[in-house]
Amino acid sequence: MAFPRKGVSGFAGILLFLLVLSAFFLYAFPAPNLLYLALILFHVGGGLVAALLLVPRLVSAFQNESVAARAGWTMMAVAAALGIVLIFKGTVRAEWNLLYVHIAFAALASVLLLANWLRESGRVASVAATGATMVALAVATIAL
Numbered sequence: 001m002a003f004p005r006k007g008v009s010g011f012a013g014i015l016l017f018l019l020v021l022s023a024f025f026l027y028a029f030p031a032p033n034l035l036y037l038a039l040i041l042f043h044v045g046g047g048l049v050a051a052l053l054l055v056p057r058l059v060s061a062f063q064n065e066s067v068a069a070r071a072g073w074t075m076m077a078v079a080a081a082l083g084i085v086l087i088f089k090g091t092v093r094a095e096w097n098l099l100y101v102h103i104a105f106a107a108l109a110s111v112l113l114l115a116n117w118l119r120e121s122g123r124v125a126s127v128a129a130t131g132a133t134m135v136a137l138a139v140a141t142i143a144l
């Protein structure tokens with residue numbers, strides 16, 4: 001059930017993917033309806049589970065993985081910690097800066113981890129291509 005030692009896959013990988021997807025819909029289509037509420041509950045509940053699973057994954061990244069993997073997992077852990085702070089503080093207007101920092105860390109971490117996963121699984125072969133993929137994903141994320 002936990003993250004595998006390398007890459008982003010399995011249950012926790014799917015959870016992380018769904019968190020990013022739910023974040024995208026929450027951010028892009030805020031609306032006072034039940035679907036939005038359900039998405040927030042999923043994002044926060046799933047985020048808590050992911051935060052727990054992230055701890056051993058971060059430790060294993062620091063034992064035997066690339067700089068990109070370490071940076072990606074560290075940033076995702078920071079995003080998760082900020083998410084937990086938001087859960088306790090409540091995301092009210094006064095805490096919007098915290099929310100934006102959470103979003104920035106989570107989005108950058110997602111880009112790094114996705115690019116690293118593409119490289120490790122052999123979908124993108126060279127270092128230059130990985131760098132280009134990271135830049136392209138980052139630009140696409142900022143454009144969103």
Ligand code: HEM
Pocket residue numbers: 016019020023024026027030040043044046047048050051076079080081082083084086087090091099102103106107110
């Ligand atoms: C890893 C564990 C995570 C936790 C514990 C977490 C927690 C939270 C919390 C508590 C909120 C505030 C919800 C509210 O009160 O409205 C939030 C919002 C948000 N999170 Fe996360 N999150 C996590 C992962 C992610 C990831 C991977 C992303 C991907 C980019 C992300 C992006 C966002 C965005 C965009 C919002 C704002 C949604 C809106 O506009 O209402 N989060 N998160």
